[in-house]
Amino acid sequence: MIRVLILQIFVVHITHQVASSPGDCLCQVESSDKSFPHDKLDAVEETALKCNQDVTPQKSQELGNLLLALNRRIPQLADSMSELEREDDGDLYSAVTLQVIENELTEILQLIDKLNSSSLASRHLSTQTAQQLRGIKEEMQQLEAFDTTQTVMRQKTNKRLKRDLDQCQNTNRQIPLPITARSACPHGHFQNVTGPNVYTAGEYPGSYKFGAWGQDPKPDVGKEKWYWLVMLTSSNIYANYIRRYSSLSALVVGLSVPGNVQIHTSNPTTNTIQGPNVVLYGEALYYNCYNHPALCRFNLTSKSVTSTELPISTRYNSKGNYCTLDACYPYSDIDLATDESGIWVVYTTSLDFGNLVLSQVEKGEQPALGRTWRTSLYKQAASNTFVACGVLYATRFVSKDTEEIFYSFDTATGAERFDLGIRFKKMEDNIYSLNYSPVDQMLHAYINSYMVSYKVEFQLS
Incomplete structure (x- = not known):
């Protein structure tokens, strides 16, 4: 989360007091707003950084790779089983095919074990990240209350307009020519x-x-x-x-x-x-x-x-x-x-x-x-x-x-x-x-x- 400069509006009370020497004037300045909670903003930044380190494209792609590999491996095993059923040459070639099938089963079991392990880790990471994101959202909504000059709101509007403009330009640019x-x-x-x-x-x-x-x-x-x-x-x-x-x-x-x-x-x-x-x-x-x-x-x-x-x-x-x-x-x-x-x-x-x-x-x-x-x-x-x-x-x-x-x-x-x-x-x-x-x-x-x-x-x- 990027820090924003929050400008607070101060109500200034000026009280003229008798000074110890001629020409001196004492003024008391008081803010009508609460002090900005920098410690909360630091905590939000730390949590966001941890989320970025925990959630990577490699982790999100791993399950897809394993499922794709399993999807391609099972039909291959079925083909090998069909080939075994068609063989009848004195058990010699069948023994070779059985060895191939055994190797394929070993690979499939390894894939399943890896898939189960990755799936469990992904579910845990997904639950943990969702909780962290909800906490970040709540904290930021509270921090936005200190934005008395609406700086954050204007930045959000500008970002949204820039994003929409980029999407429009990319859509027009990426239409493949025949x-x-x-x-x-x-x-x-x-x-x-x-x-x-x-x-x-x-x-x-x-x-x-x-x-x-x-x-x-x-x-x-x-x-x-x-x-x-x-x-x-x-x-x-x-x-x-x-x-x-x-x-x-x-x-x-x-x-x-x-x-x-x-x-x-x-x-x-x-x-x-x-x-x-x-x-x-x-x-x-x-x-x-x-x-x-x-x-x-x-x-x-x-x-x-x-x-x-x-x-x-x-x-x-x-x-x-x-x-x-x-x-x-x-x-x-x-x-x-x-x-x-x-x-x-x-x-x-x-x-x-x-x-x-x-x-x-x-x-x-x-x-x-x-x-x-x-x-x-x-x-x-x-x-x-x-x-x-x-x-x-x-x-x-x-x-x-x-x-x-x-x-x-x-x-x-x-x-x-x-x-x-x-x-x-x-x-x-x-x-x-x-x-x-x-x-x-x-x-x-x-x-x-x-x-x-x-x-x-x-x-x-």
Whole structure:
């Protein structure tokens, strides 16, 4: 609660008294109002500060994450049970399926235990906070009686008018303009982004600020529901392994049954990961090779690394980053993306004067650059990019709570737009990686050590 300056009206009684020496005049000043109770205002401020510390977005989102994980895990268990009932091959494969079902039941029980514990804590916190808020309201109503000049009332009126004006301006500004996407998109026209759907700290809450996560658009059989996670574990710049999870709920509760797949025992070293902008496609991890303007491909099955050089003039080693008005995201020079057609790499070169360059990556054991497009968007004017249905989209920082998709480049037509105006809530300050998943049309964002997902909405013509 912000302190207000309360001006009290004083009634002054002046009594002329005989002074001890000529020219002296004694005046007695008395206030007709009571003294302002500063101790009560201090107590209210202390209570409000405690409420702000106790009630956080992370706590309010935790129950939603657990319920979402449980909601997705139970149908998966039902599918496994159905598969078990269909099996009849001498009990050999059934034993494997029973082990899978046992693991799934263990994860579900862990989710339920966590949900019960979080629900009880949330109810207690809700009751306690409601009582504190009622007390604050009563105290403030009593304190407002000292506002004899109606300063507080005028401030309330001004705040209400400003809030209404801001809402009106934001409503007009946030109406998304229709986006004409390439006709080959099976989902229709890109319309909006909603969410977040998932907001979780996962297995290592607050430990690794930079990273990326998501799903493989072309997984091996049996891994269709798996998720992957790459965290920059050395100097917030480098990594040497990818972590796998058998489901979204396993990722939320931090249960990595497959565990780590290591690129190299050293970190960093030749052909390990540099920067947060990585993707997984066809059981292979694509990323910026350590200390080199090149694209690396790590095969998770054979544990082998192949690479391809980017153009000689490519900016790397934190010289061509994504940026906000205040700062740039370090080592975000080379950005990988996936969409319905495959893999893309976003970068910039000195010959393009720092503008975004988009190249398609040819699929295969040996990666190679395919067709390339050059844009008129200066890379450091964007905070992130992603590709959906062959259209490159760029975002920019609006505030610590809001990000805006403002730009698009259609590779089918070469058309550029700078006026999309699609805004979405960030949950944390900075999005360090952002990638579109064609599996379920979700955006996977890694934001200050949190994993956040959003739904991309398309509209069929």
